[in-house]
Amino acid sequence: MADAKYFTTTKKGEIAELRIELRSDRRERRKEAVKKVIASMTVGKDVGSLFPDVVNCIQTDNLELKKLVYLYVLNYAKSQPDLTLMSVNTFVRDSADLNPLIRALAIRTMGCIRVDRIIEHICEPLRKCLKDEDPYVRKTAAICVAKLNDMNPSLVEDQGFLDLLKDLLADPNPMVVANSVAALSEISDCSPTAAEATKLDYATISKLLAALNECTEWGQVFILDAVAQFEPQDGQEAQSICERVVPRLAHGNAAVVLSAVKCLMKYFELIPDDSEYKDAVLNKLAPPLVTLLSAEPELQYVALRNINLIVQRKPEIMKQEIKVFFVKYNDPIYVKLEKLDIMIRLTSVENIVQVLSELKEYASEVDVDFVRKSVRAIGRCAIKVDSSAERCVRTLLDLIQTKVSYVVQEAVIVIRDIFRKYPNQYEEVIDPLCKNLDNLDEPEARASMIWIIGEYGERIDNSAEILSTFVDGFQEESTQVQLQLLTSVVKLFLKHPTDTQDLVQKVLNLATQESDNPDLRDRGYIYWRLLSTDPVAAKNVVLAEKPLISEETDLLEPAMLRELLAQIATLSSVYHKPPNSFIDGRVPLRQLKNPVLEEITAVPPELQNEDSLVPETESQTSEDVQNPSETITPQVPEDNLLGDLLSLDLSSPLVLGGMNTFDIGGSSQRTMIQSGGDLLGDLGGIMFDPVLPNLTQTTQNIQNVPMGTTDVGFDIFNQYSTPVLNPFQLILPKQVVLPAAKGKGLEVSVTFARRNKDIYMDLTLFNKALLPLKEFAIKFNKNSFALAPAGQLNIVTALQPNKSIDVSLAVNNTNPVEKMEPLNKLDVAIKTEIATHIFTCFVPYHVLFSEDGKLDPKTYLEAWKQIPDANESVCTIDTSLDSQGIIARLEANNIFNTTVKSIEGQELLYMTNKFMNNLWVLSEIKISNQFPVTSVLISMKSRTMEVVPGVFDSVRAMLAT
Incomplete structure (x- = not known):
C-alpha cells in the first residue's frame, strides 16, 4: 500500500519535474523518481522521453533501483533501439558483477530485449554466465539461451550454446538441470535441426532422473516431459526408467502425476507382457488418477480428458474403479458428460447391471443434455455388451413410458441402432414406439422412426398409413427426414407394392419435381430409374442386407491415440487433437508421413533459389530461343488453416470426384453409383420427363420377384455409364x-x-x-x-x-x-x-492442371493447415450455378471436389487442382443456399501464390453461364 501514492500523480508539467528528480545527486530522490516513472508507464502514460535520464540511473549499486531501471529499459527498448544500444555496456559490465543477483538480472534483461543490434553483444556475457560459479546465474542463463534462440536460431547453433546447455544437464544443482531441460525442449520444438542436435542418450536421462527428487515440482514436470521423449533401446532400459518414475505418482502436484503417467504409458509398450513388474506398475496407476478426481471441477475435467485417452489404450487400469466415474448431483455438466463417456468405455459383463442402474437414474435428471447423453449411453451399452441387450431394451421401454418428449425421442434414436445391431429381435418395442409418434418433433428422431417403419413395414399393420401422414407434410420436413422418408417409402413399396403404389408415386413426384434440394432430387431419380427398369435389381439394392454396426466408443484411430498419449498433461490431451492442429509450427513438416501431403507442401525443384533470378531482357533474338542458357529458378516462401474445416467430419458421406454417394439402403448402406455417364440422363437439357411414368407395370414385376434374390451386384448401371465428351470442358477461342x-x-x-x-x-x-x-x-x-x-x-x-x-x-x-x-x-x-x-x-492455366489432382478429405485438411493464412487469397465470382453444376464444370477441367459440407445456411465445396509441375492449389467455395445463386466466394491457398490469380481467372471462365 505504501507505493500506491505513485499511481495518483496527474499534475501538469510532471515530465519536466521527473526529469529534474532523475538528475538529482541524491540516490533516494532518484529512486523515488524512477518509481513514479514506472507507475506512469504501468497506467499507460508515455514516459519514453525520459529514456536517457532513466538509463543514467542504471549506474548504481542499489539492487532495487537497478531492477526498476531494467524494467523501464525492457518496456521501451523496441521504441528506443538506439538509446538502448547505449546501455549495452552497462549490461555487459553488470553481467560480471560480484553480486550473483546482479549478474543474473543483467543476463535476464539482455535476453528479454528484443532488439536485433543487442544480440551480437549478448553472446560473450551469456557464454560466461552459462559457466558461472553461482547456480542461480547458470539457471537464469539457461533460460536466456531459449530466448536468444527465439530471436536468432542460427546464432545459437553457430555459437555452440546448444552444447553448453547439454553440458548443464550434468550440473550438480537440480534447478540448473531443470532449466536446461526446459530450454532444450523449447528450442527443439521450434527448430527441427536443433531437435536432432539436442537428442538425449540413456546416460543423460539417468542424470536427469537422479535430479528429480531435489527439483521443484515444475522442474520435475520439465524433466519428466524430456524423459518421455527418449526412445529406450530395450525393455531393460524402459523398466529402469519406470522404476525411477513410479515414485512421482505419489506427488501432490497434478501436473507431476500426469507427466509421470505419460512416461509410464510410453515405456509399458517396451516391457514384455509377461513381466510381473508391468502388472505391478499397472496396478499403481489407478490410485493417483482417482485422487485427481477429488480436486476442483476444472482440474477434474483435465484429469478426465487424460483418463479418457488412457482407458482407450489400457482399459484394465481403471476397470476396478468404475464407481469413481458415477456422476454426482453437483458435478458441472462438462464433468458429467466426460464421466459418462469413460463409464461406457469401462462397461463390461461384470458391471453392466450397476451401470444400467446408474444410467436409468440419470435419465430422470433435470439437465436435458445430460439426460439425452444418458439415454444414448444405454443404447451404447446394448451394442457393446451383447448379453445386456434385452435388459437395455426393457430399460428404454420404461423410459418411453415416462412420455417425456426428449427422453422418448432419444430412445427412438437408440432403438434404431439396436435394431441395426440385432436385426429381427426385440420387435415388441415397435408398437410402443408407434404410439409415441406425436412426441417426435426433432429431425433425427423422426428420421429414426421412419427408418424403423420402412425396415419393419411388413410387421406393422398400418405402416403405409403412418408413412402417409409424414408424406402429407413432406415439404415442411427437414432434409434428413425427407431423405429417410423417400427411402422408407420405396422399401415399403418393394414389400407391399399393391398397397403403396400411389404413395410411392406421390413421394417420388415430391422429391423430383417439387424439391430444390439436389441430393433429394438425385436420390429420387435413382429410385425411379431402379423401380421402372429392373425390379430384381431394385429389391437387391434397396433391401440389401445391411452390415451390423458395432459400438463406436473408440473414435480415435490407433495412430492418433498413440500421438495423443505422448501429449498427456498438455492442451493436446484436453482437446484430443494433435498440437499442429491448433498451434502453428509446433510439429515439423518432416514428421508428416502422407506422401501426397509431402508432395503438396514440398517446394518444387523448378521453383527454388529465387534469389538467383535475373530480370528478363527487353528483347530476344532467334538465337536466344534456339540456344537456351542455364536454367534460373525462384524460391517459394515457407508456410500454415481454415476455421470451419477443423470441425469437418471426415467420416460423413461425401461427394467425391466423379462419384456421387447415395444412401439407398438405410443409414449405413452406401452404394457408389457412377455419375459420369448417362445414368441420370443429359443433365444439361433433358434430365427426365417432368411427369413420372406410372409404376403399375413395376408393381406387377415386383410381385413376381422372390424375396432374397442376390448376386445381382451393380452391373445394372453399366448400361448407363458410356463415357461421353464432356460439354463443360473449357476451350478458349484462338x-x-x-x-x-x-x-x-x-x-x-x-x-x-x-x-x-x-x-x-x-x-x-x-x-x-x-x-x-x-x-x-x-x-x-x-x-x-x-x-x-x-x-x-x-x-x-x-x-x-x-x-x-x-x-x-x-x-x-x-x-x-x-x-x-x-x-x-x-x-x-x-x-x-x-x-x-x-x-x-x-x-491458359486450366490446360496445365493434371488429372491426378484429387485428394482425400483428410489429406486436404492437413495440407490446408500446413499453408499459412498469409498465403490465402479470396475472390467473388458471379455465377448462377448450384453446387452440383459448379462441381461438374470444375471437374471437367481437372479441379476436383474433395468433399461437400453444409453449414450456417451455405454449402462449402473443397476443391483441389495440381499443376503438371506438382504445384498444388487448394480452394474453398462458399455457396449461399438462397436461390437463385448469383455469386460464390472462393478462397484459395497455395505455397506458390503467383499461380493463384491465373487459377481465379480460369475458374471465372469455367463458371460463366
Missing part, C-alpha cells in the same frame, strides 16, 4: 499472336487445349504473303512450366498464298525452367524457309 504485318505475311493464331491427358497447341497458319511458305519448324523458349514441343509442325506441303492450315502440336514438359512474368507467358519461335518469327502467347 487468338492472333503473330499478325501478318510482323510475320512478313505469316499470320499465326493459337489456342491451347487438354486432350487425352496431354496438352495440345492448336495453331492456324495463314499465308498472306505472295510466295508459298514451307520448311516449318517450331521451338519454345525456357518457361515457368518447362513446356516444349513434343514434335515438329506436321506440314508436308507448302502453304500457298491466301491459304490457311490448322495444325495440332502435342506439348510435353521437357524444356529447361525459367520463371516468367507472368508465369504462363510462353515465347515461341516459328521458322520457315524465308525467316524466323518470334511471338509471345499465354498458356
